[in-house]
Amino acid sequence: MLKDYKIREIPYLRVLGRTNGSLEPVTLFWTASGIEMNIKATEAWVTVRSDYELFEPWADVIVDGALSQRLMVNKGEQKICLFRNMEGDKIRNVKLLRDTPAFPTDEKTLFQILEVQTDGEFCPLEEPKxxxxxxxxxxxxxxxxxxxxxxxxxxxxxxxxxxxxxxxxxxxxxxxxxxxxxxxxxxxxxxxxxxxxxxxxxxxxxxxxxxxxxxxxxxxxxxxxxxxxxxxxxxxxxxxxxxxxxxxxxxxxxxxxxxxxxxxxxxxxxxxxxxxxxxxxxxxxxxxxxxxxxxxxxxxxxxxxxxxxxxxxxxxxxxxxxxxxxxxxxxxxxxxxxxxxxx
Missing domain, CATH: 3.40.50.1110 (SGNH hydrolase)
Structure with a gap:
């Protein structure tokens, strides 16, 4: 059964890129900014919020170093599937990245990560070299x-x-x-x-x-x-x-x-x-x-x-x-x- 986790409730989480420091929610401003997690589960989703006037944000889902999805993020709140129907005894490294850069000409530009849903557990992340x-x-x-x-x-x-x-x-x-x-x-x-x-x-x-x-x-x-x-x-x-x-x-x-x-x-x-x-x-x-x-x-x-x-x-x-x-x-x-x- 899927359980909802606020970002601040995730015990092992890496925020990528410059942000305002808040985890409620995580606001992504720059290209390649996002979150990284190690998840041991059969299924995982993330809830995001988006807005724009001219230029919609795009997102990348990367699982174990491989790009699994590249998608346009619609206005409002939506759920993005990180993975599902997977073997539940394996730890997978997952990144969700803002694919698009900042847009100075669009004052409504917005991409935020609100929470994660999974039927498994979060595991420690290795320190980068x-x-x-x-x-x-x-x-x-x-x-x-x-x-x-x-x-x-x-x-x-x-x-x-x-x-x-x-x-x-x-x-x-x-x-x-x-x-x-x-x-x-x-x-x-x-x-x-x-x-x-x-x-x-x-x-x-x-x-x-x-x-x-x-x-x-x-x-x-x-x-x-x-x-x-x-x-x-x-x-x-x-x-x-x-x-x-x-x-x-x-x-x-x-x-x-x-x-x-x-x-x-x-x-x-x-x-x-x-x-x-x-x-x-x-x-x-x-x-x-x-x-x-x-x-x-x-x-x-x-x-x-x-x-x-x-x-x-x-x-x-x-x-x-x-x-x-x-x-x-x-x-x-x-x-x-x-x-x-x-x-």
């Missing part, structure tokens, strides 16, 4: 990961947080990660040159790039407590949009230096990898010079530039964004570099 933070733009948000190769429509469906270099690398490294990414944004400006659409000014907030009174009430604009999650490695993949949004490379370089200072202030012990190159390398020299300038001025040697492999013909997904082969190549480069760092 590593903690990562991944910061980026549409590439890191998984834009282009779903949909046909020729599809150019920008909507919720085109995003995919599992067929994605960040997810692939974390899985290979047995790591958990937080993702801070927004489609079209950069380190200094957006792909259209909007200087307000840059990640660094919002980095110290829970999810400050959202809009609307409800998101304010949910704590999206509150300061993030960095003691809750200190990453071993921070991966920054920004610069692609800046390259098309502005010709003022001095301002881009200054923004890179300033963001590195902020990252170090917030994360004193983290190793920082600034990555770039999946959609061309037009401003690589600007980024590399800025990193070197920062290191020279600060004496901080725990920062490196990593050139990522370009997306070649046949490796694109929808919206002319990197597809699975490209994300897979990038994940391999990152895993190799992070293992080198970890010794």
């Amino acid at each position: 590593m903690r990562l933070e991944v910061i980026g733009d549409s590439i890191t948000s998984g834009e282009g990961g779903s949909g046909a190769g020729g599809e150019m429509t920008w909507n919720s469906f085109c995003f995919n947080c599992v067929d994605n270099y960040a997810y692939m690398a974390a899985k290979e490294l047995d790591a958990i990660y937080h993702c801070i990414s927004q489609s079209g944004w950069g380190v200094f400006c957006s792909w259209e040159g909007d200087e307000k659409q840059a990640i660094p000014p919002y980095y110290e907030q829970v999810c400050g790039l959202l809009n609307g009174e409800r998101n304010k009430e949910l704590g999206a604009f509150e300061k993030w407590d960095f003691q809750k999650f200190q990453p071993d490695v921070i991966v920054v993949n920004l610069g692609t949009n800046d390259g098309s949004g502005t010709k003022d490379m001095e301002k881009v370089g200054n923004a890179v230096e300033d963001f590195l200072k902020k990252l170090r202030d917030c994360n004193p012990e983290s190793y920082i990898l600034w990555c770039y190159g999946m959609l061309g390398n037009g401003i690589q020299s600007t980024i590399e010079n800025a990193i070197q300038n920062y290191k020279t001025k600060s004496g901080d040697e725990r920062v490196e530039f990593v050139e990522l492999p370009d997306t070649l013909e046949g490796e694109f997904g929808s919206r002319q964004h990197p597809g699975h082969p490209s994300h897979e190549k990038t994940a391999k480069v990152l895993v190799e570099k992070i293992r080198e760092i970890a010794g």
Whole structure:
């Protein structure tokens, strides 16, 4: 018989990604945020709540490391089956993730986890071997990961947080990660040159790039407590949009230096990898010079530039964004570099 459990009643639970800290309910703001559990049961469900004006959230159900479902979440409350009709004597690792990124242009955007129903028991989770933070733009948000190769429509469906270099690398490294990414944004400006659409000014907030009174009430604009999650490695993949949004490379370089200072202030012990190159390398020299300038001025040697492999013909997904082969190549480069760092 199924029994209802409020999230706070689950003895072993891992919340993934930045949240407001509440378990009643768990509010998911960013792509790849969610919950993780080990469940020994024949059946398990989760109750969620969703809202939107324009862009519906999508969710991923991952069982024992395999994607079992990817689905659109309807408005209101609904139950999502995590698994059923399974052998009840086996412990299964289950993740429910928000597949879609934050949507600043939709003030009603909402995805919350309310409770879990199961006929079994919750079991302890193994400690991850590593903690990562991944910061980026549409590439890191998984834009282009779903949909046909020729599809150019920008909507919720085109995003995919599992067929994605960040997810692939974390899985290979047995790591958990937080993702801070927004489609079209950069380190200094957006792909259209909007200087307000840059990640660094919002980095110290829970999810400050959202809009609307409800998101304010949910704590999206509150300061993030960095003691809750200190990453071993921070991966920054920004610069692609800046390259098309502005010709003022001095301002881009200054923004890179300033963001590195902020990252170090917030994360004193983290190793920082600034990555770039999946959609061309037009401003690589600007980024590399800025990193070197920062290191020279600060004496901080725990920062490196990593050139990522370009997306070649046949490796694109929808919206002319990197597809699975490209994300897979990038994940391999990152895993190799992070293992080198970890010794």
